[in-house]
Amino acid sequence: MDLAALRQEQLQRAADVVRQDDFDVLPPRFIGGADVGFEQGGEVTRAALVILEYPSLTLVEHRIARVATTMPYIPGFLSFREMPALLEAWQQLSQQPDLLFVDGHGISHPRRLGVAAHFGSLVDVPTIGVAKKRLCGRFADLAAEPGSRQPLIDKGEQIGWVWRSKARCNPLFISTGHRVSLDSALHWVEACTAGYRLPEPTRWADAVASGRPAFLRWQNSR
């Protein structure tokens, strides 16, 4: 693969990313969660999409897509590796969300195009990046209290929030994906967090993707 070409594609696409709020984002009726994983030693990419109703945070739909992996994992180019499976799962959705939480970064990326920003701008859906690790940028130490936050800064601009969602847990990296401001991104993630480190949409997507007991129980009870 030609990284120089992909890098150019990122710069071009990043210019189309909307970092401000959309009027129809408020209030969301359906919030989605996306999680991508790999199987068979990485040869198969598995994308899970779930739809929750807001504010009840009730699971209303789940979809899983498996496609042949086309690219290796290269820091900074993750979206190209996950995009095919995400698009496949997206097409299977019978109810598209008003807002989507994507595992990974949004604009908190070296060229401001993490997977959340890339997918969001591609299908033109409001997205928020929810990552568990830092990719770039710097931030001051967080207080131990849950709820504490610090701006994530890179090259002189704020590209996200580092937020401690739960006591004694490592913080989350929240950023704009597409059509959602940084402050709103943190607002919606807070509104969808229910006592666990990860917000509900992300937790459910993860549970569905890996066949967690919580999901299996939900599936049997209907």
Added chain:
DNA sequence: GCGACAG
């Protein structure tokens, strides 16, 4: 040159 490096 050295260290960092989403999932």
Added chain:
DNA sequence: ATCTTGTCGC
């Protein structure tokens, strides 16, 4: 991400 049991701490 994934391979995987027990184990330390609240």
